[in-house]
Amino acid sequence: MQRTSALILIGNEILSGRTQDENTQFLAYQLGKLGIPLQEVRMIPDTREIIIRTVVELRAAFDEVFTTGGIGPTHDDITTPCIAEAFGVSLEIHPPTFALLENHFLKENFNAARQRMAYLPQGAIPIANPISLAPGFSLGNVHVMAGVPRIMRAMFENLAHRLKKGTPVISLTWHAFSLYEGNLAEGLKTIQERYPQIDIGSYPFHCDDGIYGVALVARGQESITVQKAASDIRDLIVSKGGCPLQGEPLLKPIKTENNLPNKRYST
């Protein structure tokens, strides 16, 4: 079954460059495994109209929408009331959350700002937060999580089991060492045309020890077709005189390119 998702990263700190997003890669990978692959990501500021407009648009276009950021106690944490407004429901106190937070902070420190975190939109189902306690929530097909990566991951663990799963995305990667994209492009195009339901991606890599090549990825929801396409990719690498090495989809690039000198490289 084909299911789709989108992610909205809410927060000025990402758009200003202050904060490096670490949530997209984690969620993209997890959602692929659950068969609800990510189709679009938007990074937007902590601005009421923009949050509401983006949620309304994306929840109509995709099966599931995830948000991260903006659910803490400060004035710039406005995600929860915006989601309520996007759904046309009011905020209401969530008594178990109120009790949990009051017990944690003790009465004298449980001030108005912290009490805000115990209000959820009417009809929301909390997403438990084992780290800083204030929960996220699901409302319809929108799932609201914290922005801090460690808290978001813990929330997602508590959310994943209740998401309706689709067919998992399978990904097979061959690394073509000592070849350039330009050597492989025509053959890859033929393979892509042979398997239109598979995404075939081509990603060059260059390491500072002089090793280079292209990572070729076949990705899709039909296991047999992904395997066939990957096998054709392997044959293509060999036919071009390259050295194929199979690898898992890499969660981190082989080598970060940030600090390499601007030496030439070829396509």
Added chain:
Amino acid sequence: MQRTSALILIGNEILSGRTQDENTQFLAYQLGKLGIPLQEVRMIPDTREIIIRTVVELRAAFDEVFTTGGIGPTHDDITTPCIAEAFGVSLEIHPPTFALLENHFLKENFNAARQRMAYLPQGAIPIANPISLAPGFSLGNVHVMAGVPRIMRAMFENLAHRLKKGTPVISLTWHAFSLYEGNLAEGLKTIQERYPQIDIGSYPFHCDDGIYGVALVARGQESITVQKAASDIRDLIVSKGGCPLQGEPLLKPIKTENNLPNKRYST
């Protein structure tokens, strides 16, 4: 002068979780310095209709639009023809680029796939690429760059000088050690109301050696007002018994949170 920008990251590899985006933070920071702050980022797949629709929408909404990804020689590199289509112009051979690439690859290796990189939309101004030679380009207010971070950065260096600059964004940060967001939220809200033209952000941090606190950021285009707001933030930290430490806006988080145990932390 208030100028605005948006960024479109084009590529299935980011949406699948294969590749960690490193371009947003760099461009966000650079564009803030140039006074063309980033207002929105979209990550979209290598899909013709989606690329065209997104470019048309965002270039009408923002002063400048930057794209990364999809300008190499393989079948999944479709950004250039999509931009041409979004502008209703055709692709045409760019003779200096053709000569440059032909000279680099030598005639016998300059195949059809590589020749594609010498075609630019009618009216495009190339963005020189000192690393892998195939250029990016500007067409109207859309600036098309490579997806590989090292190449994108080199292209941006060659592009920045011809962008129309606005008033630079200034950012001042105070770290409030040993305080939680909940201690500061009410005071911060008052400061935000006092300086509505400044963005005041609040970002908790927790290090695994037990050090914790909140980074408080005042950010805006009026230098004097940013300084006033930052000074009020400092006074707030002191009034709450915290230890204020001024810091530059951090390009990397103080400590990555990826591998920390899921220990409790407070808000």
